[in-house]
Amino acid sequence: MHVIESGNVAAATGVKLARVQVIAAYPITPQTPLTEKLSEFVEGGELPAEYIPVESEHSAMAVCIAASTAGARAFTATSANGLLYMNEQLHWAAGSRLPLVMCVANRGVGAPWTVWNDHQDTISQRDLGWIQLYCADHQQIHDTVLKAFKLAETVSIPVMVCYDGYLLSHTYMPFELPEQEEVDAFLPPFAPTHFLNPEAPRNFNSVTLPDVRPDLHGNTAPGYMEIRKTLQGDLRRSLTEIEAIDEAFGEIFGRSGTPFLEPYCCDDADYVVLCMGSLSYQLHDVIDTLRDEGVKIGVMGLKVYRPFPDAAIREALCGRKRVIVFEKALSYGNQGALYADVKSALYSAETRPAVNNYILGLGGREIKTQHLYDALTESINNEAAIGDEPQWIGLKL
Amino acid sequence: MSKEEFCKMISVSEPGPGDGGNTGSWRVRRPVIDLEKCIPAKTGKPACFNCWLYCPDGVVTKTLPPTIDYTYCKGCGICAEECPSGAITMVDEASFIKEEK
Numbered sequence: 388m389h390v391i392e393s394g395n396v397a398a399a400t401g402v403k404l405a406r407v408q409v410i411a412a413y414p415i416t417p418q419t420p421l422t423e424k425l426s427e428f429v430e431g432g433e434l435p436a437e438y439i440p441v442e443s444e445h446s447a448m449a450v451c452i453a454a455s456t457a458g459a460r461a462f463t464a465t466s467a468n469g470l471l472y473m474n475e476q477l478h479w480a481a482g483s484r485l486p487l488v489m490c491v492a493n494r495g496v497g498a499p500w501t502v503w504n505d506h507q508d509t510i511s512q513r514d515l516g517w518i519q520l521y522c523a524d525h526q527q528i529h530d531t532v533l534k535a536f537k538l539a540e541t542v543s544i545p546v547m548v549c550y551d552g553y554l555l556s557h558t559y560m561p562f563e564l565p566e567q568e569e570v571d572a573f574l575p576p577f578a579p580t581h582f583l584n585p586e587a588p589r590n591f592n593s594v595t596l597p598d599v600r601p602d603l604h605g606n607t608a609p610g611y612m613e614i615r616k617t618l619q620g621d622l623r624r625s626l627t628e629i630e631a632i633d634e635a636f637g638e639i640f641g642r643s644g645t646p647f648l649e650p651y652c653c654d655d656a657d658y659v660v661l662c663m664g665s666l667s668y669q670l671h672d673v674i675d676t677l678r679d680e681g682v683k684i685g686v687m688g689l690k691v692y693r694p695f696p697d698a699a700i701r702e703a704l705c706g707r708k709r710v711i712v713f714e715k716a717l718s719y720g721n722q723g724a725l726y727a728d729v730k731s732a733l734y735s736a737e738t739r740p741a742v743n744n745y746i747l748g749l750g751g752r753e754i755k756t757q758h759l760y761d762a763l764t765e766s767i768n769n770e771a772a773i774g775d776e777p778q779w780i781g782l783k784l
Numbered sequence: 785m786s787k788e789e790f791c792k793m794i795s796v797s798e799p800g801p802g803d804g805g806n807t808g809s810w811r812v813r814r815p816v817i818d819l820e821k822c823i824p825a826k827t828g829k830p831a832c833f834n835c836w837l838y839c840p841d842g843v844v845t846k847t848l849p850p851t852i853d854y855t856y857c858k859g860c861g862i863c864a865e866e867c868p869s870g871a872i873t874m875v876d877e878a879s880f881i882k883e884e885k
Contacts, residue, residue: 543791
């Protein structure tokens, strides 16, 4: 079915079609209408789920952790400071290996207070052990929600579906909605291996000591370090699953082929722009203009940030003249987080391209096509390296 | 890739004594029951048992007389605090080490 709706509705319909069983959410700022739509679905009898309104985002994540531990498919959504208020529980969800899915409408983080789009909220949460997927338009939001449940339940790792606040969350765009039968064929019911069961009581995530120790039966139980090493290994191996799920999704829904990077005009490109979210689509116009001027340039939208698809990035960027990383976030006191990650991935490449870093759109600062054009021509024409310090686009003072 | 290949090590265990490790080694003071003062021991009746009731680790038995499992007792001292007849004394573990030597 073809619909024209907001990005939040694209996410909510994905959640409904995924037959989520428990939704816990805090309803006030910085929440988005995504959860309002879900409460309508539940209230109207369209979605037979428990909708649990809570008193904070921290509690929302705690409820999702409990529901998932009891074997239910659980979902929540948040943004910005709400996401950060969850922080301690987010680590807990990842360490517990619970396959939660959470949508984050990306917004800037106070202070000073802002509610507008940038990526600082989720970028600051990159080291949780969660999987982070980024969307460029409404269709990707909807599809990514469905794929996120499949991925989370396959690898037992929670997944964040990130999309630009306002730019995608509140704007209207056309997208395709699949039939329930198609989604059911793609996403079978959640069947956890370990869950709370009164018939067979279990302790989950009780205290571990620095060393391993025997369990009740004298068998050596894994300690903190073994459990954490398993999480890291499973996250790295999730990259293979992301590819497999993208392919399986394509077989049913007809959309697949770019699991990690979505390229535009990159085949013969000497210069490649790398960024996340809706910005990659906005850049298409700029790329077209520069192509008309004879510049061999393209853009790649990164869809998976954690686990970091370093091999795919190396393969895509090795041999290019220059890579320009546009970011709506910073690792304050250093550089753009994505920029640092891209450079790290390229370190072992046979021929390393030059890499530049541009910071833009913080706190919803308007990103003008002219600014993007100017930044790219500056980067391309400046054969001497601009340097490692991030350059700022769109500053007014 | 099948689901079984993921999540091979998590923290899940059957509950029971010792699931939290040999927590008795954490103890710096040991609760010792004076059976002359302990109400159930002294009267020979199943009464009081405040120590059993209040122990957060479940290491005190509801028996005549009550006993304490020092393998897991962390030495928190709640039993000594709650004993209405002052029968439980917290004794420095160092004095037992001297004795054992």
